[in-house]
Amino acid sequence: MKEIEELKKFIEEDRVQRDQADRIGNMIKSNLGSFSKEIFEEGNAKTLVLLSQSMGRYLKEKGVTSSQIRNIFGYVKRIDMGIDSKSDTLDASTLKKLYLLSPKLAYVIGRNGRNVGTALTVLKELFDKSIEKVGNNKEKFKTFMDLFESILSYHKFYGGK
Secondary structure: OHHHHHHHHHHHHHHHHHHHHHHHHHHHHHOHHHHHHHHHHOOOHHHHHHHHHHHHHHHHHOOOOHHHHHHHHHHHHHHHHOOOOOOOEOOHHHHHHHHOHHHHHHHHHHHOOHHHHHHHHHHHHHHHHHHHHHOOEHHHHHHHHHHHHHHHHHHHHOOOO
């Protein structure tokens, strides 16, 4: 009997974590506009860290793996490495690659199950909104990179595999 009670407790605790993750995901999703405005237009670093922390935990709780995030991050990092250091703006080729992040994420979402797919959809919506705010501004692109790196870091911090 004791084992059954412990199992019930474990299941309930697991459900609480999932419910918390769903609440985090819904909060992020419903506030994407204000978060991206604060981060990209107002330069609010505290909001960037809070959003990264929340997103990292949400992705971990929904079962998104570090390798799934790193594959996407690698694509964005290659874009970053190809940016002309002498220019203050992103060129047309860089913008094209940045906009192609959305269909790449859509493909990853389609390949995964419901929980992971739902979490990656929130990440995609965050990135779509962020890329819209970045435009061709090189400094805002650096902020986007900071956001992405922070999400990856917090995902690992919360135990993402």
